[in-house]
Amino acid sequence: xxxxxxxxxxxxxxxxxxxxxxxxxxxxxxxxxxxxxxxxxxxxxxxxxxxxxxxxxxxxxxxxxxxxxxxxxxxxxxxxxxxxxxxxxxxxxxxxxxxxxxxxxxxxxxxxxxxxxxxxxxxxxxxxxxxxxx
Amino acid sequence: xxxxxxxxxxxxxxxxxxxxxxxxxxxxxxxxxxxxxxxxxxxxxxxxxxxxxxxxxxxxxxxxxxxxxxxxxxxxxxxxxxxxxxxxxxxxxxxxxxxxxxxxxxxxxxxxxxxxxxxxxxxxxxxxxxxxxxxxxxxxxxxxxxxxxxxxxxxxxxxxxxxxxxxxxxxxxxxxxxxxxxxxxxxxxxxxxxxxxxxxxxxxxxxxxxxxxxxxxxxxxxxxxxxxxxxxxxxxxxxxxxxxxxxxxxxxxxxxxxxxxx
Numbered sequence: 363x364x365x366x367x368x369x370x371x372x373x374x375x376x377x378x379x380x381x382x383x384x385x386x387x388x389x390x391x392x393x394x395x396x397x398x399x400x401x402x403x404x405x406x407x408x409x410x411x412x413x414x415x416x417x418x419x420x421x422x423x424x425x426x427x428x429x430x431x432x433x434x435x436x437x438x439x440x441x442x443x444x445x446x447x448x449x450x451x452x453x454x455x456x457x458x459x460x461x462x463x464x465x466x467x468x469x470x471x472x473x474x475x476x477x478x479x480x481x482x483x484x485x486x487x488x489x490x491x492x493x494x495x496x
Numbered sequence: 497x498x499x500x501x502x503x504x505x506x507x508x509x510x511x512x513x514x515x516x517x518x519x520x521x522x523x524x525x526x527x528x529x530x531x532x533x534x535x536x537x538x539x540x541x542x543x544x545x546x547x548x549x550x551x552x553x554x555x556x557x558x559x560x561x562x563x564x565x566x567x568x569x570x571x572x573x574x575x576x577x578x579x580x581x582x583x584x585x586x587x588x589x590x591x592x593x594x595x596x597x598x599x600x601x602x603x604x605x606x607x608x609x610x611x612x613x614x615x616x617x618x619x620x621x622x623x624x625x626x627x628x629x630x631x632x633x634x635x636x637x638x639x640x641x642x643x644x645x646x647x648x649x650x651x652x653x654x655x656x657x658x659x660x661x662x663x664x665x666x667x668x669x670x671x672x673x674x675x676x677x678x679x680x681x682x683x684x685x686x687x688x689x690x691x692x693x694x695x696x697x698x699x700x701x702x703x704x705x706x707x708x709x710x711x712x713x714x715x716x717x718x719x720x721x722x723x724x725x726x727x728x729x730x731x732x733x734x735x736x737x738x739x740x741x742x743x744x745x746x747x748x749x750x751x752x753x754x755x756x757x758x
Contacts (some may be wrong), residue, residue, distance in 0.1 A: 364618055367578045371505030371617065439659060457595045460579065461614055463607040467599045477602040485610070489503040 364460075365400060368487055369408040376489060377417040383494065387421040391491035395484035396430035396443040397462040399455055424491075430484030432465060436476035445472055445485070445495070462486050506617035510645050513578075513616060514592050517551070517624045520650035521756065522678070524640075526669035528633040530662050531686040532655045533561035534730055535720070535747065536630035539653075541739045543747045544586035546757055547694035548625040550590075551581065553615070555642055556630050557601050557608050563593040567733030570594070578620035608632070609641040616645050626756060635668055643676050651679040653717070653754070656708070657687045658701040663708055670712050681717075681754045683709050684747070688719035700706045717750035 372392060378388045391407065392399050400427050409423040430443040446469040447455060454468045462485040466477045504701040514520070523539060526533040533556055540552040563569045566587075571594055572579040581588040583642065592601060592611065621627060629646060632638040656666040666683070673680055683704035690697045692746055699722075709716035726743035729735075738744050751757045 363574045363576055364578050366576050367509065367618065367620075368505055371509040372503070374508045375503040378508070415646050443563050460594075460618070461595055461611055463603055463614075464595055464601070466602045466607075467596045477600065479605070480604065486614070487505070489505075492503070 365404055366408055368443065369405060369412050372487070372489060373409065373412045373416055373418065376492065379432070379492060380417050386495040387418050387492055388490055388495050389422040389424055389491075389493040390418070391424040391426055393426050393488050393490035395428045395462065395464060395486050395488075397432075397447060397481065397484050398486045399447070399459050402427060415465045426490065428490070431482040433480045433482050434471035434474060434476055435478040435480055437471060438476040439471060439473045440482070441472065441479075446479075461462055474486040491496075504533075504613075506613045508703055509617040510613070511647065513619065513621065513736055514648045515609070516621060517627045517648060517650050519626045519756070520629060520648055521626050521681075522629045522631050522646065522650065522652040523655060524631040524639070524652055524669060524673075525633060525655045526635045526665035527662065528556075528558055530548065530655050530657045531720075532556070532633060533559070533630050534726070534743075535653075535655050535684060536628055537562050537685060537730075537735070538726075538738050538744050539567040539751060540587045540626075540628040541585055541591075541735055542744065543626050543628070543756060545739055548756075549623060551588040551590070551621045551624045551627040553619070553627060554589070554593070554630045555612060555615075555632050557592060557603065557611075557638070560591045560593040560601075561730075562589055562591045562630065563732045564733055565738070566735050570621070575620065580620050583610065583674070586661070587735075588621060590615060605637050608638045612638070612641055613645065633666070635672055639672075640676075643673075643678060651662070651681045653681050654683045654714075655686050656683060656705050658685055658698065658704045660701070660704065662700075663704045667708060667711075670708075670714065673707070674712075679730055680712075680714050681756075682715035682750070684717050685719040686752050687722050690722040691739045715753065717753050720748060720750070725758050
């Protein structure tokens, strides 16, 4: 449910950018990180709903899934969603849904067992691309 | 024209969240082990007892203690407005420990900064008179990130023990906070004495915090005893009793010397 707050923040941030630049925005892309396990369709629905009546009402919102890439700083192996998140229980996944950086509290490197993990990509939600009108 | 942008929704949400808070009270020590978390948790309880609408945000990643002191915390509830903190003894409490439930938190400085931004952006405090923040026990980047986001009407209470080690760190902290424009409400000396029957023992030294206060012309708010009863209630998670201990009553006297309770 806290997705609504995040999406409102995104719409406001993109609207602010349009205002600052003094240009119309044609499309904007929201990258949804795998680690946070957001429902892509829900984010899309909320974006289309929240931007109604805003400065970016006519801008097309695109959603892309950003693959999770987590580096073990101890053995330098790189892991993805299926290695670190899928094996977890529902409750643990929910905590990472709120705070993706907590992955190292719930998961270890499957190869060397270290918790010295660094998220390279796919943490939460971010605006990855904005296209302005010529 | 196309443009690559990394727009962070948290930069938009954080100032809005903090607008609903009348005063941000940062409790800082620059290092761990001086009782900062117990002072923070008890301060929030005292302010709530004095009919203020109070929140407590525990940003001590090295040893989040508010969950233990408050007798175990429920998960914040997920609402349309964001994450709503549980209320204990009139205090809205948000701590990293609610998410990890005692697990290790082996996160780097960069990750701590991300967590702080996320917590500040997502937590729905609602209208709040005072948000007490148990600050990160350091003088590095995580503290600076916290200071840069905790904007609004704000001030800090510094906690030290009488030991030279602790005083030196607080000395450094005072200079750092002054440079960042944070008003220092005063210094509290914790663990100042142990009272054994008729004897008063000061195991960590005397007068150091007062001297430090004079050096920087900062108000010395008072000294708190080593109080086994307060320690017991903190360990047992009995916040309702904590404020009536010697430690709690002395702390209330200190707070009455500040804008918060004068």
